[in-house]
Amino acid sequence: MAKREKITGLIKAALGPGFALMTLLAIAGYAVVGPTGVLAWGEYQAKLETRGIELARLEAERDALGNRVRLLDPRGADPDLISELMRKKLNVVHPDEIIVPLK
Template sequence: MRRNPKILALLKRTGAPAITFVVITIFAGYALFGSNGILAYGDYSRQMSKRQAELQKLEAKRAELKNRVALLDPKKANPDLVDELVRKQLNVAHPDDVILPLK
C-alpha cells in the first residue's frame, strides 16, 4: 500500500510546528493551572494570611517566655515568680496557705 506523496509532504511541513504548538500549550497550561501557576496565587495569599496569624501568636509567646527568662535572671530574680516556681516544682506550701481543691 503506497501513501499519497501530498499527505507525506503535508505531514513533513506541519509536523514541527504542530509539535511546537503542543509543547507551548503544555507550558502555558502549566503556567496557568500548575502548582506554581497564576491560579494558585489565591491559595498562596490564603496560606500567607494563615502563616502571618500563626507568626503573630508565636511572637507573642516568645515575648512572654523572654519576659519570664528575664524575671528569672540570677542577679535580679523576681521573688514572686521564684516562689511560684518553687511551690509548683517542689509541691510545697506554707503552713498558713489556704488550699482550695479543684475537681
C-alpha cells in the first residue's frame, strides 16, 4: 500500500509541472509554426512587396485622377479637355474634322 501511495504522490506532484511544460511547448510551437509565427515571415515579405507595387500603381492612378479633376474645375476649366470630353461623350464632330483613334 505504501508503494502505491508513493506512486500516486509522484503522479500528483508531476501533474502541475507537466501541464505547465505542455502549455509552454504549445505556445512555443504556435509562435514558430502558427499563422503569425516565424515560418510565416517569408510569406509576409512577399505580400509586402506585392502590396507595395499595388500601392504605387494606385497612387499614380490617384494623381492622374486628381489632375483631371483639377483641369475640370468649374472656376477655370481647361478648354482642350472640355472639348475632348464633349466630343467623346456627345459624339459631336465638325464635318471637316478627321478623328484618329489612339490605342
